[in-house]
Amino acid sequence: MAVVTGGAGGIGRALGRRFGQEGMKVVLADVRKEPLDQATRALAGEGIEAAGVVTDVTDYSSVESLAKETLDRFGAVHVVCNNAGTGAVSEGYMWEHDLADWRWGIDVNVLGVIHGIKAFVPMLLGQGDGHVINTCSGNGGFAPIARGAMGGPATAVYPMTKAAVLCLTESLYTHLQMTGTRVRAHVLFPGGFLNTGIWESWRHRPQRYAPTQKRRTPEHTLADVVARFEAAGARIEFTPLETVADQVVEGIRADRFWMMGPPTPAEDVVRRKATSILARSNPDYLVDVLSQSAAKTPATEGGKH
Numbered sequence: 001m002a003v004v005t006g007g008a009g010g011i012g013r014a015l016g017r018r019f020g021q022e023g024m025k026v027v028l029a030d031v032r033k034e035p036l037d038q039a040t041r042a043l044a045g046e047g048i049e050a051a052g053v054v055t056d057v058t059d060y061s062s063v064e065s066l067a068k069e070t071l072d073r074f075g076a077v078h079v080v081c082n083n084a085g086t087g088a089v090s091e092g093y094m095w096e097h098d099l100a101d102w103r104w105g106i107d108v109n110v111l112g113v114i115h116g117i118k119a120f121v122p123m124l125l126g127q128g129d130g131h132v133i134n135t136c137s138g139n140g141g142f143a144p145i146a147r148g149a150m151g152g153p154a155t156a157v158y159p160m161t162k163a164a165v166l167c168l169t170e171s172l173y174t175h176l177q178m179t180g181t182r183v184r185a186h187v188l189f190p191g192g193f194l195n196t197g198i199w200e201s202w203r204h205r206p207q208r209y210a211p212t213q214k215r216r217t218p219e220h221t222l223a224d225v226v227a228r229f230e231a232a233g234a235r236i237e238f239t240p241l242e243t244v245a246d247q248v249v250e251g252i253r254a255d256r257f258w259m260m261g262p263p264t265p266a267e268d269v270v271r272r273k274a275t276s277i278l279a280r281s282n283p284d285y286l287v288d289v290l291s292q293s294a295a296k297t298p299a300t301e302g303g304k305h
Helices: 010-021 033-045 060-074 099-127 157-179 197-204 222-231 241-253 265-279
Strands: 002-005 026-030 050-054 079-082 129-135 182-188
Touching: 002 010, 002 060, 002 099, 010 026, 010 033, 010 079, 010 241, 026 033, 026 060, 033 050, 050 060, 060 099, 079 099, 099 129, 099 157, 099 182, 129 157, 129 241, 157 182, 182 241, 197 222
Parallel strands: 002 026, 002 079, 026 050, 079 129, 129 182
Antiparallel strands: none
């Protein structure tokens, strides 16, 4: 059976459906009750045995309750997807970011994964097998995007948290290996553009993370991002969420740590970053979302900008 946080929509809902198609029982967890109920009913309508549990991943007691309720209802857990996440809501340069934005991003994207590991891994170890899949992103997992779709500096909050998710998952993989268990850790890089609610996370921002600074610009929607790309002569092709879910199922079967799709040009940043580290050179591999180099200032003598 599978547990998926952030299961009310987007990748999480697609994962729940895909696991159900494999004959697994599914628990979808999300902080939003109404969309969660809709997602659960949709799976049940397809003949999938599914339950929805309202869960706040920023609160460990809530995740602990999710684990207990899952075990009480189904008796075991085989796959845990720490998938809940919040997107970019900050504006301006990173020293201008609202501290509430940092707290929200860290609590959901980092602590949410830590809470999932803390609550479920001991259960999996007790069973002797299972899989933990943590959702990452090339934005941070590879390198932070430097320039955003709307033309200004991209938020530093989101990529910082996704870099942490990668490090957490690498550490989890090593720690599990040291125990000799058959429990496995995996990191998911969905890849490409995804038509999910994470672009508009601000719509369901909890009051306890309410902004403490007045915004200078309006909140952006996915439609704004698409319009910006089209104005620049670029065309957005969304990666089907079903493709991402297939990627996870295939990765579990292959016992693959890196759950990634086919190679893309975006992965060149990994090679360039490694080269920069080994050469002790400046990070000229940072890019904007239109794949333009973020290093606009020409180099002067001595290699300095």
